[in-house]
Amino acid sequence: MAPAEFLVTRVVEVGVHGLDLAAALGREPWLTPAAAEVTGGRGVPAGLGWDGSTLVAEATGRAPLTGRKRAVLAAAGVRWLAFAAG
Template identity: 70%
Template sequence: MQTVRAAFRDECARLGEVLLGLDEVDLDRPTDCRPWTVRELLAHVRTGAGRLVDMLAAPAPPHAEVDAGGYYGAAKFTPPVDAARIEGGRREARELDGPALVADFDRAWRAALDAVDAAPPGRVVRTRHGDAMALAEFLRTRVVEVGVHGLDLAAALDRPPWLTPTAAQVVADLLTGGRAVPAELGWDRLTLIRKATGRAELTDRERAAVDAAGFRWLSFGG
């Protein structure tokens, strides 16, 4: 839990620092998460980062049924679910201007971290998909959401990726199942994450090495 907590804190704080320097023109830039703009993607990230507050206020399921890898199952992200997710981000972006949205992101992730710190050891939560998950496992998915969408935001803003080392470790370990990346690929953690989440294309050679290693890429929907 402490490793995942630190990763969530570090990645959210770093994103918050970046957001303070953005203007309305920056927020209206398009992203590769179409059809979202930077503003709309940020609204989605804000909602995801703060989701644990309500989850921890709800009754705890008796036991966990899904881990972080299982949370990212293709069956969850059907076209209707994806459409609702996209519209939700667009709707939420319309409700706040830029400074208010940035401030609300800061409030949301800090409130989530406070809720995590107040939770008892072994706490189980229920996700919006109905999954019962250990709190630490769901928090791992929040690191993925903030970290990977941070790559999307960096690309849209023409900035170098700011993925923090703690978040990179958590995301990379989830993507590989804790196994070593084949040495012949020569990937660092950032490259692994970009390749595994579709932010960079795999060459035929890379795909063959990934298949031979038995990696199971996850399905991301939010």
């Protein structure tokens, strides 16, 4: 694995587990814009009104997805992360 690829995995881990930690502590989840870009890839599809934290939470199964949200994400070409629940 190239060093740049390894660093991406670390940003994803810190970002996703940071969302878990915020939820466990009853805090508002957040990601820096750079971490959201690395973790969320293409960015938030138009029509959802989400920020990067919400996109990552939804795409990793940390928040429930409705059929409409799934359709918007699929139409935007968002692929589910390998560790997603759903």
